[in-house]
Amino acid sequence: MVGLYIHIPFCKQKCFYCNFFSIKYEEDLANKYIDALIKHSLNFKGTALDSIYIGGGTPSILSSKQIERLLSCISDKFDMSKVFEFNFELNPESVTLEKLNILKNYKVNRLSIGLQATDDKVLSLLGRAHKFKNFCDIYTIVRQVGFNNISIDLICGIVDQTLEDWKNTLLKVLSFNSENLSLYPLSIEEDTIFFKNSIVICDDTQRDMYDFSVDLLEKNGYEHYEIANWAKSGKESFHNTNYWRNKEYIALGAGASGYLDRFRYKNISNIKKYIESINNGLDVQVEKEYINDKLYSFESIMLGLRLLKEGISIKYFNNDDYKNILEEYIKEKVLVKDNNVVKFAKGYEFFFNEIVSKFIK
Ligand SMILES: C[S@@+](CC[C@H](N)C(=O)[O-])C[C@H]1O[C@@H](n2cnc3c(N)ncnc32)[C@H](O)[C@@H]1O
Ligand code: SF4
Numbered sequence: 624m625v626g627l628y629i630h631i632p633f634c635k636q637k638c639f640y641c642n643f644f645s646i647k648y649e650e651d652l653a654n655k656y657i658d659a660l661i662k663h664s665l666n667f668k669g670t671a672l673d674s675i676y677i678g679g680g681t682p683s684i685l686s687s688k689q690i691e692r693l694l695s696c697i698s699d700k701f702d703m704s705k706v707f708e709f710n711f712e713l714n715p716e717s718v719t720l721e722k723l724n725i726l727k728n729y730k731v732n733r734l735s736i737g738l739q740a741t742d743d744k745v746l747s748l749l750g751r752a753h754k755f756k757n758f759c760d761i762y763t764i765v766r767q768v769g770f771n772n773i774s775i776d777l778i779c780g781i782v783d784q785t786l787e788d789w790k791n792t793l794l795k796v797l798s799f800n801s802e803n804l805s806l807y808p809l810s811i812e813e814d815t816i817f818f819k820n821s822i823v824i825c826d827d828t829q830r831d832m833y834d835f836s837v838d839l840l841e842k843n844g845y846e847h848y849e850i851a852n853w854a855k856s857g858k859e860s861f862h863n864t865n866y867w868r869n870k871e872y873i874a875l876g877a878g879a880s881g882y883l884d885r886f887r888y889k890n891i892s893n894i895k896k897y898i899e900s901i902n903n904g905l906d907v908q909v910e911k912e913y914i915n916d917k918l919y920s921f922e923s924i925m926l927g928l929r930l931l932k933e934g935i936s937i938k939y940f941n942n943d944d945y946k947n948i949l950e951e952y953i954k955e956k957v958l959v960k961d962n963n964v965v966k967f968a969k970g971y972e973f974f975f976n977e978i979v980s981k982f983i984k
Contacts, residue, residue: 624673624705625883626862629660629693630876631682632894635716638739639750639816640778640809644878644892645680656877656894657689659901661696663875670873671702674862676710678735683713687721694729708733708772708861715753718761723768733772733860734765735805741795742788745781750816762799772858774803779836780829781809782822789832790839797843802858806836807851808973833973850929850967850975864933867926869919877907885914920945925979928958934966948981 633648633656675697685693697703710733711726726734740746741755765773775796779789796804808829811817837847845853849867852860865872874881877897880889889910891897900907914922920939927935937960940949949965952958957971957978971978 624671626674626676626865626870626872627667627670627672627697627701628872628874628876628879628881629675629677629697630874630879630890631677631679631685631712632656632877633684634679634681635684635714635752636750637816639748639820640812642812642814643680646894648681648684650686652894653685653689655898657685657693659898660693660875661700662901663907664696664700667873668700669702671704672706674708674710674865675706676712676862678710678712681714681717682711683717683722687719687725690722691725691729694725694731698729703730706730710735710860710862712737713761713765715757715761718764720764720768723765723770727768727770732770733774734770735774735776735803736762736765737776738796739776739778740781741792745784745788748782749778771802773801774805774852774854774860775799775801776805776807778807778809779832780824782824784828784832786828786831786835790835793836793839797839803852803854803860804840804845805852806833808833830973837972846932847972848930848932850931850972864930867929868933869923869926882914885919887912887914917942921982924982928965928967928979929975931967931972934961934964937963937965940965945982952978952981 630644632645633653634645635648637645677693682690709731711731713734713736715736715738736758738758739749739751743754746754777792777796809824811822811824840853841847844855846856846859847853848859849863852863854860871882871884873883874888874890877890877894878892880887882888888908890907891900891909897907920941923939924935924945927933927939940946949958953960956968959966959968967975
């Protein structure tokens with residue numbers, strides 16, 4: 624069984640920090656895009672899925688009719704009988720009761736809501752299309768409709784944000800009692816407004832915010848199960864955890880990345896060309912790489928070490944280079960070995976990228 628990722632590359636507007644593949648929503652184009660997704664899914668007809676993630680972009684910007692058409696096609700084309708988790712991403716400005724009821728009818732059982740910040744000034748500085756009140760209103764409705772597995776996305780270390788501001792943000796967010804929290808320190812990516820405006824971030828402040836979050840979330844009943852994710856016990860994201868376990872998944876949609884039969888691939892990042900290619904029966908995979916054994920071990924380590932509770936089997940450190948680096952890190956108490964499982968030591972999580980980069984050879 625595999626997971627399925629579907630990319631919806633439409634948003635109301637472009638946030639100033641975001642370089643994910645998305646363009647402004649247009650109803651006509653979105654209709655054609657959904658037709659193409661449906662055609663594309665025929666390549667995988669009957670495949671048994673264990674998880675689905677509809678992400679973006681902004682999946683909730685699709686109209687009720689478009690969402691219904693997409694979800695009904697998925698349940699038609701795939702074997703859904705063993706789906707354990709069905710995720711859908713929401714942005715507060717585009718959620719309606721009608722859309723939520725459709726999601727519920729089609730057995731979506733996990734929602735990921737992009738909040739990012741609780742202060743309206745910070746939200747507008749980020750170029751977000753919603754206000755904090757929009758989020759509060761839709762959160763109440765989401766619970767009323769009966770969704771009991773909700774994740775909230777936040778960004779920390781935003782320009783002038785102080786540790787005190789961040790504490791207030793987190794305390795407000797904790798009051799919603801969501802099952803999962805994702806927390807990303809702001810990164811300045813190429814091709815964003817922040818990059819063009821030479822916005823700078825302060826690593827030390829981000830580190831203080833991250834460390835503070837680790838403490839506060841633990842005291843409030845959340846387990847830090849992945850570098851950027853905290854969940855109530857048993858509510859860890861199954862679909863995302865499978866990415867970190869280096870499991871395979873199908874990708875549908877423009878710009879979406881997939882991993883199947885030991886090949887990593889990426890679909891063309893151009894909506895019109897994606898639609899055209901699908902309609903003409905052409906291949907939409909533009910990047911395709913075979914993951915040989917060495918690469919497989921490396922990726923398993925990079926991904927598996929993100930899983931702070933689960934860790935990664937020592938069997939992946941199966942060459943002399945990896946063994947030496949591992950030994951060094953264990954000596955320095957950056958990594959710990961427990962029953963042939965290697966995990967990140969507490970207190971080093973913020974430096975994840977820097978630490979695992981040593982394994983790149
Ligand atoms: C691509 S977004 C999709 C979610 C949804 N469209 C939204 O805007 O809330 C996934 C998450 O990545 C995070 N993210 C995206 N760009 C980021 C950046 N430059 N720095 C930090 N976090 C970022 C945000 O928390 C965001 O919710
Ligand atoms: S952060 Fe989300 S809503 Fe904003 S542009 Fe990126 S994908 Fe769209």
